Amino acid sequence: MRNPLADVTAPVLDDLIEDDYVRSLVVGVVGTLGALGLLGLLFPESIAGDLAGIVFSTGTAASTARLAAPIVLAGLGGIFAEKSGVINIGLEGLLIISAFASVYIASVVGIGNAILGVPAIWAGFLAGIVASTLLAGVFAVVCIEFKADQIIAGLAVWLIALGLAPFMSTVFFGGVNTPNLGASVGWRYSAVMVVVATAGSWWTLNHTAFGKHLRASGENPKALDTVGVSVSRVRYAGVLLSGVLSGVGGSALALSIGQFVGSGETMVQGKGFIAIVAYLFGNYNPLGTLGAGVLFAALDATQIRLQQLGYAVPDTLVQTIPYVVVIVVLALVGRTRIPAAAGEHYETEE
Amino acid sequence: MSRRDGGRIPGPVRRVLEPFVDRTVAERVLISVAAILLSIAVGFVIVLVSGRVAECSTAAWTMPVTGLGFCYDPFEVYAVLFNGALGYPLAIGEPGLFNPSWTPFNLSFGLTLSETTLLIFTGLSVAVAFRAGLFNIGTQGQLVVGALATALTVLALTSVLPTGPVSGVLVVVVGTLAGAVGGGLWGAIPGALKAYADANEVITTIMLNFVAANVAYVLVLEVFRAEGSSVVATRYVPEYAQFRPWLFPNSSDFALLALAVGVAFIGALYYLVEHTPFGYDLRTSGVQAAAAEYGGVNAKLTTVRAMTLSGALGGVGGAVWVLMSEGRWIESVPDLGFDGITVSILAGNNPLGVLPAAFLFGILKGGALEIGFRTDVPTELVGVLRGLIILFVAMPEFFRMAGRYAGLRSGGPGESGGSGGTADDLDGDDGPTGGAAAPTERGEADA
Numbered sequence: 001m002r003n004p005l006a007d008v009t010a011p012v013l014d015d016l017i018e019d020d021y022v023r024s025l026v027v028g029v030v031g032t033l034g035a036l037g038l039l040g041l042l043f044p045e046s047i048a049g050d051l052a053g054i055v056f057s058t059g060t061a062a063s064t065a066r067l068a069a070p071i072v073l074a075g076l077g078g079i080f081a082e083k084s085g086v087i088n089i090g091l092e093g094l095l096i097i098s099a100f101a102s103v104y105i106a107s108v109v110g111i112g113n114a115i116l117g118v119p120a121i122w123a124g125f126l127a128g129i130v131a132s133t134l135l136a137g138v139f140a141v142v143c144i145e146f147k148a149d150q151i152i153a154g155l156a157v158w159l160i161a162l163g164l165a166p167f168m169s170t171v172f173f174g175g176v177n178t179p180n181l182g183a184s185v186g187w188r189y190s191a192v193m194v195v196v197a198t199a200g201s202w203w204t205l206n207h208t209a210f211g212k213h214l215r216a217s218g219e220n221p222k223a224l225d226t227v228g229v230s231v232s233r234v235r236y237a238g239v240l241l242s243g244v245l246s247g248v249g250g251s252a253l254a255l256s257i258g259q260f261v262g263s264g265e266t267m268v269q270g271k272g273f274i275a276i277v278a279y280l281f282g283n284y285n286p287l288g289t290l291g292a293g294v295l296f297a298a299l300d301a302t303q304i305r306l307q308q309l310g311y312a313v314p315d316t317l318v319q320t321i322p323y324v325v326v327i328v329v330l331a332l333v334g335r336t337r338i339p340a341a342a343g344e345h346y347e348t349e350e
Numbered sequence: 351m352s353r354r355d356g357g358r359i360p361g362p363v364r365r366v367l368e369p370f371v372d373r374t375v376a377e378r379v380l381i382s383v384a385a386i387l388l389s390i391a392v393g394f395v396i397v398l399v400s401g402r403v404a405e406c407s408t409a410a411w412t413m414p415v416t417g418l419g420f421c422y423d424p425f426e427v428y429a430v431l432f433n434g435a436l437g438y439p440l441a442i443g444e445p446g447l448f449n450p451s452w453t454p455f456n457l458s459f460g461l462t463l464s465e466t467t468l469l470i471f472t473g474l475s476v477a478v479a480f481r482a483g484l485f486n487i488g489t490q491g492q493l494v495v496g497a498l499a500t501a502l503t504v505l506a507l508t509s510v511l512p513t514g515p516v517s518g519v520l521v522v523v524v525g526t527l528a529g530a531v532g533g534g535l536w537g538a539i540p541g542a543l544k545a546y547a548d549a550n551e552v553i554t555t556i557m558l559n560f561v562a563a564n565v566a567y568v569l570v571l572e573v574f575r576a577e578g579s580s581v582v583a584t585r586y587v588p589e590y591a592q593f594r595p596w597l598f599p600n601s602s603d604f605a606l607l608a609l610a611v612g613v614a615f616i617g618a619l620y621y622l623v624e625h626t627p628f629g630y631d632l633r634t635s636g637v638q639a640a641a642a643e644y645g646g647v648n649a650k651l652t653t654v655r656a657m658t659l660s661g662a663l664g665g666v667g668g669a670v671w672v673l674m675s676e677g678r679w680i681e682s683v684p685d686l687g688f689d690g691i692t693v694s695i696l697a698g699n700n701p702l703g704v705l706p707a708a709f710l711f712g713i714l715k716g717g718a719l720e721i722g723f724r725t726d727v728p729t730e731l732v733g734v735l736r737g738l739i740i741l742f743v744a745m746p747e748f749f750r751m752a753g754r755y756a757g758l759r760s761g762g763p764g765e766s767g768g769s770g771g772t773a774d775d776l777d778g779d780d781g782p783t784g785g786a787a788a789p790t791e792r793g794e795a796d797a
Contacts, residue, residue: 089552146745151485151552152695156741159692163733164396170728171400273556280553316571320564323557330549338550 060301065191066256068297070095070268072194073249074275075282075289076201077242083205083284084238085218085231085341086143087150090157091246092272094132098250099268100165102128103178103260111183121183121255128251129244135161136243140236147345158272166262176262184258193248194290201245201286214238218339221346231346246272277326296322377746378698384749385696385742386710390428393735397424397727406726422727431732434720435462435713460595460602462709462716463609464675469708470612471667472690473697474619475660480699481623482656483636488540488555489664490687491562492533496665497672498566499532500525501584501679502574504672508588518590522673525591529669530662536562537661538654545650551657559687567681576678583680593674603675611670615663619701632656664690692740711736 074091081088106124109115115123139157142148166176173179205211216224217234225231254260254267261267274296282288303318401410401422411423433440437456441449472489479486504525511517540558543549567582576585593605623629634642635649635656643649667686672679693711697703718732742748 142741142745142748146748146751148741148745148747152744153741155487155691156737156744158737159688159740160734160737163730163735163737167396167728167730167734168400170730171404176730270560273560276553277557316564316568320561323560323564327543327549327554327557327561330554331543331547 060298060305062187063301063304064294064298065187065194066253066297067300068294069190069194069252069256070246070249070271071275071278071297072290072293073197073252074242074246074272075278075293076197076286077245077249078276078279079201079205079284079286079289080214080238080245081242082238082279082342083214083218083339084235085221085339085344085346086140086235086239087154087338087343088136088139088239088242089151089154089276090135090139090161090272091242091275092268092270093154093158093161094135094243094246095250095253095268095272095275096158096161096165096266097135098128098132098247099254099266100169100178100260100262101131102251103181103254103258104168104172106181106183106255107178111181121181121185125185125248125251125255128254129247132247132250133240133243136239136246139243140239143239144232144235144345150343162266165260165266169260169262178260178262181255181258185252185255187256190252190256193252194293197245197248198286198290205286210234210237215339217346218342221341225346225348231348235346246275249275274322277322281326281329375698375700378700378703381746381749382696382698382703382707382743385739388742389735389738392738393731394424394428396734397422397427397731401727404726410726422725427721427725427727427731430720430724431717432713434458434724435715435717455597455599457599457602458716458720460598460604461719462712463598464602464604464712465715466708466712467604467609467612468667468671468675468686469689469693469711470609470616470704471663471670472686473693473704473708474615474690474701475663475667475687476690476694477697477699477701477704478619478623478632478663479656479660480694481636482632482652483639484541484544484653484656484660485552486537486540486555486657486660486664487552487691488537488558488562488687489660489667489690490683490685491555491559492536492661492664493668493671493687494559494562494566494683495536495668496529496533496662497668497683498569498584498679499665500529500669500672501587503528504587504591505585508591513588513590515590521591522593525587525673526666526669529665529672531665533665533668534658534662537664538658541654541657541661544657545653563683566679570679570681574679581680581682584678586678587673591673592677593670605674608670608674613705615666616701616705619663623701628655689736692736695740695743 074095077094078088078091102124104124105127106120109120109123111120113120118126135157139153142153143150169176169178205214213224213229213234214237216229217231217238221231224234249271250268253271257267259267275293278292278296279289281292282290299321300319303315307315398420401420401424402418404421406421410426411420412418413420435458437452437454437458438449439452472493475489475492476486504521507521507524508517511521536558540549540551540554543554544551570584571582574584576583593608595602595605597606598604621629623632631642631647631652632655634645635647635652639649642652664687667690671683671686689711693704693707696710697707714732714735718729721727721731722729
């Protein structure tokens with residue numbers, strides 16, 4: 001008998017090198033940076049010089065790594081969920097809940113103490129991952145078991161976290177913002193986690209049986225069912241992985257500062273939505289997601305530095321650039337191809 | 351739809367009653383009520399648990415039998431939430447059931463109704479798009495743009511027109527129209543992108559929310575900011591050009607007239623969606639775009655129109671926010687657009703359902719303020735309840751399973767709807783699942 005899985009083709013992920021979209025993205029970024037560096041060297045006194053100084057400084061690199069971690073990690077998580085056929089629009093909520101849980105547990109353990117040999121800050125880190133994974137688990141049950149509409153359930157995840165994190169912060173600390181821990185995770189850890197997670201995701205998606213199942217579950221669940229792999233189980237794995245990765249991102253975000261800020265849109269401030277944008281921009285490719293996430297983060301970091309140097313850039317307008325870029329990209333350039341069965345419930349055939 | 355009461359009831363009456371006796375509607379109402387009750391129950395547990403872990407000197411509530419002390423009293427929280435939102439009509443803990451000094455025209459009830467009024471518009475905005483199979487998450491942005499358009503138009507008009515009640519009416523009408531135009535144009539963008547460039551409207555509307563908030567902020571900051579203002583806001587609109595509170599206290603920011611306009615909008619939208627050719631196009635392309643196209647509906651144009659109408663409603667919401675609540679455009683725009691999504695989902699995307707759903711969320715908003723005043727429980731609890739309600743409404747299958755499990759197969763009309771609901775949804779009616787699943791199915795098929 002023919003293997004039905006052989007018909008399942010992954011449109012973009014099959015071969016990175018032959019992917020025009022990712023290649024043009026990479027060439028564009030490298031080209032822009034190269035031109036900027038050249039201009040900066042030629043005219044060190046001009047704004048190009050300042051800009052080049054900022055873009056290539058370690059300070060900017062550090063804050064880029066800090067800002068990119070939640071975007072890229074949640075984006076990678078989003079890929080796993082959506083490739084499996086579950087659109088996870090609740091990434092923002094997962095980031096919020098893990099950011100709070102990490103700071104809360106770190107402060108309960110107490111900086112300087114250790115629990116089971118794990119220093120407080122890393123215990124907090126793990127707690128953030130657990131919290132996010134639990135919430136993702138609830139989302140998975142609701143979507144897979146109870147056939148909820150994925151978009152609405154994802155919004156609910158965001159809204160619940162948006163209410164719950166400041167609520168618990170007020171219960172435990174008497175205010176929506178937690179006090180500062182007085183300790184933080186360095187930006188190098190964030191950078192390493194981002195790179196490792198990207199490479200790992202790329203490998204998992206492209207070179208493992210699980211990756212193949214994941215893609216089949218989103219593209220052609222019936223084929224997967226026919227070869228005897230449980231679609232539900234694969235989708236649970238995809239959604240839970242999005243919880244784990246978002247948890248790493250949210251913990252990294254909060255612990256790199258050492259505080260949870262819960263006022264307004266909380267300290268996550270839409271990074272979960274930017275993460276969705278990043279993986280769409282990267283066309284479901286982990287490397288493209290890394291590129292897009294770093295690009296958005298670098299834009300933000302550069303803008304912050306420009307302010308500090310006294311350039312009167314309306315920061316709000318600079319922050320708007322990624323959103324506009326996404327709309328333009330969606331409309332004109334790359335029609336990102338969403339997995340065929342994403343958003344639909346799959347009924348196992350007996 | 352009239353397969354059950356066919357013929358016995360005269361036509362017009364039946365048309366009014368139909369939405370209430372239809373099985374899917376009964377089921378939807380049942381699911382919404384069950385979702386609210388379940389959220390309240392989960393919220394109860396959350397209050398209990400957090401009351402146990404929080405630190406306080408004296409226990410607010412002691413659990414009977416066990417003798418455990420809790421910092422928060424879960425019964426008091428809900429009593430304050432619902433009673434307080436109405437201005438304490440019930441005298442709890444005092445002799446007599448009703449509070450003799452209560453009048454409906456009190457501050458708390460005014461605040462509740464003010465929120466209700468605003469949510470009617472944003473809820474209708476989301477519902478109309480939903481019925482066309484479009485998930486408009488961008489009502490917030492459309493509201494921001496519409497509000498700014500209204501504020502600027504009214505400020506410009508009042509500086510040229512003479513002061514007086516006649517010009518006041520004119521200015522309010524024109525200002526509201528300006529809000530509708532502003533919001534409508536902003537809503538047309540994702541509609542056109544969806545129709546002609548296949549750009550998924552969920553993503554584009556989320557993005558346009560951020561763009562609207564940022565651009566409006568910069569515009570007001572750099573160009574239209576009131577002189578000497580410590581916040582980023584425009585000048586105040588003169589009082590004669592606002593919706594004035596009659597009967598209710600001034601500080602409630604609630605105008606009965608605006609609520610009446612909102613209710614009129616509900617009726618108009620219901621008629622438009624259910625009984626006009628445009629409404630037919632809207633519903634058919636929401637249920638099955640390809641079939642609608644085959645049946646002669648211009649699906650692309652319908653998409654753009656639906657999003658424009660949706661945006662215009664959001665814009666009117668923004669106009670009412672400026673002319674009734676705030677009196678000016680100010681940077682801290684409340685999340686009325688996002689709450690509109692929750693209102694619409696709870697309402698099953700039916701314009702008639704928007705009124706009770708908006709009132710419920712109005713109560714939650716008004717009650718949250720009272721919780722802040724009267725108890726130690728963090729008011730963010732209400733945000734959690736909001737999320738839980740949406741989560742539970744999104745999973746009708748859970749309640750059907752629970753119903754089947756409890757063996758409630760042939761009870762009242764609600765239960766019969768429960769077991770027959772799946773089949774009804776396949777009819778392509780607009781149940782929470784039907785209406786909500788449609789945009790994702792279409793989005794994925796097209797994108």
